[in-house]
Amino acid sequence: MDANTQWVMTGTALLGVAGGVLGSFALLRRRALVGDVLAHAALPGVAGAFLATGTKAVGPLLAGAAIAAVAGVLTMSAIARFSRLKADAAMSLVLTVFFGLGIMLLGAAQRSPGGNQSGLDKFLFGQAAAIVGRDVRVITLAAALLCLLVLLLFKEFKLLAFDPEFGVGIGLPMAAVELVFNLAVVLAVVIGLEAVGVVLMAALLVTPAAAARCWTDRLHLMVPLSGLFGALSGALGTAVSLVGPRMPTGPLIVLAATGIFVASLLLAPRRGLLARSLRSLRTRKAAQRERLLVALYDLAEEAAGAGNAPAVTAEALERRRGIPARSAGPQLARLAREGLVDEAGGTWKLTGRGLAEAYQAARSERLHLVYLMHQADLDGGMTDQGVRPAFAPEIVPQLEQWLRQHGLEPRLLPGHTAGEVG
């Protein structure tokens, strides 16, 4: 990797860190799109600064961008505060009208002497490949400044994200905190404009944070993780752009971030889609098994009560309990493998161990039934809403009494040979 590429990679990675860290707070404030708005709103500042100074030096252009973005922030809060329009409309209005103004100024700038398109155009789509040593120093400085700011004001930003009213209550100047935060976003946007452009800077402020959110519920983990994802996106996008001559870095960085997000959404251990669907599959399986055990118990109890052998046919399961033979078959086979049922001549019989477990399942289900019937008379409650409900121990005797009153107590007791009716 040559020195130039190293500069580009360092620059984009640091940009990712800044975007990721600030984006976490913006995301939790439900203001994920503010970066998008500010990135657009900065354009008239860039073009205006060029018209005013006549140079394409980065300093004045970035200063102009910052001024315009701040004006955008103020306009946005003024619209949301002083009219009946909601925050989303205020954001869209500022985004599009400022951007239109920017394009108009850009048009004027292009006709002025020395203002050919190539210099200013890169603010629209970015030109990461043109990052040089000096830019990296600017980006590094800004990224370090932003990280330091977040470190210093972590508590304040956290309150801003989660509970600004509480912040006001304990005497913090939350309006000032919000302004500082917005200025920080403006700084991140402004340094990002050159590298990834107006249009795609927004992504660096949303996507890494959204990816980090999948992995953790804790802010002090989410912020560094989001920064790490941002850095990874920057480096990865830059690396891929080296592959071909016509691979623009900005979009590739965004796509790298999107890839990290998709992977996080699928694979994250608790909130990830894969983990969640596995969890719900397991729960469904367990519930099915429970339902089958209860059905076997009920039918066996009934048969034993009528003086017959407590055996159950698949046909009875289907007709009496609505468990179709098609799904009962594999489930019964699984119970047989666990040693809970035996098959004999097309009928199924609970083994000793099977009866013990089925007894518990049936008892639990019937306790739940009387619990629901008498819920209004009870103080205590349930401790667990899982597949097999559990009750607070102090209400169990009362529930058992009701169970007997209703004649619902399970009569086929485990421990005896199956078939004895207690």
Added chain:
Amino acid sequence: MGALAPLVIILVGAQVAGACALVGSFLLLRRMTMLGDAISHAVLPGIAVAFLLSGRPQSPWALLGAAAFGLLCAYLVQALQRAGVREDAGTGVAFTGLFALGVLLISAFADHVHLDLDHVLYGEIAYAPWDLWLVGERSLGPRALWTTGGIFLLDLAAVLLFYKELKFCAFDPETAEAAGINVRAFHYLLMTLVSVSAVAAFDAVGAILAVAMLVVPSATAYLLTDRLSVMLGLAVGLGALASALGYLLSRATDTSVAAAMAVSAGGLFALAFFLAPRHGLVARWRRRRSDG
């Protein structure tokens, strides 16, 4: 065509603005204007793919491809929401990803096709009078006049046909659901219309300024009235006015027509923000003073 050119440009602009204002008003009421922003970006890969496949601009495939990706974006936002990603974050992730894909496709493959990033940004409205629709030997007039007019009529027909349902869904989706309206279906109907209108706007005024047409006239109208039917009419009228003013502004300053239209719409909004009879800043301030 020369003498009529300004008229054609203004009319195309007005039709785009009208189409966008009709659907944009519903987006505004549902607090989903940023989704309009997202969709108008997300249509880019659809247009790029259609270009790559058909090899020429202005094909009906571009419209189809764009509408498909606009819908995909709306769908992704909903799907992400179901997966626990909040709407604003999901919107940001989905549209930046799709837009990046579009830019990548264009710069990697479409160098020789007539589709450059300038077109994406500024649209082609200034050339609209000279791009004629030829059927055999006969010219039917500027093509954009037909396409944007058709899309305006499509939106108008949909709004007239489903006015009650769209209104119900916009103001009170829960009750609408309870009343047996398929809120989901109408959500996607609205998103389809937004996508199609965004494409029309995209072609005429470019990606980002399409949002101006979706949001600014309807937001202005929202400050001027409390009745939805009046708001829709006002929004369409304001859009047309912004188109005419924008054209004049662009002639006066010699700048992009599309950008000037957006800025004009912004100017009209600023007027309403301060001077609207009931909801304007001055009226509010007066009311507060006479109250206190």
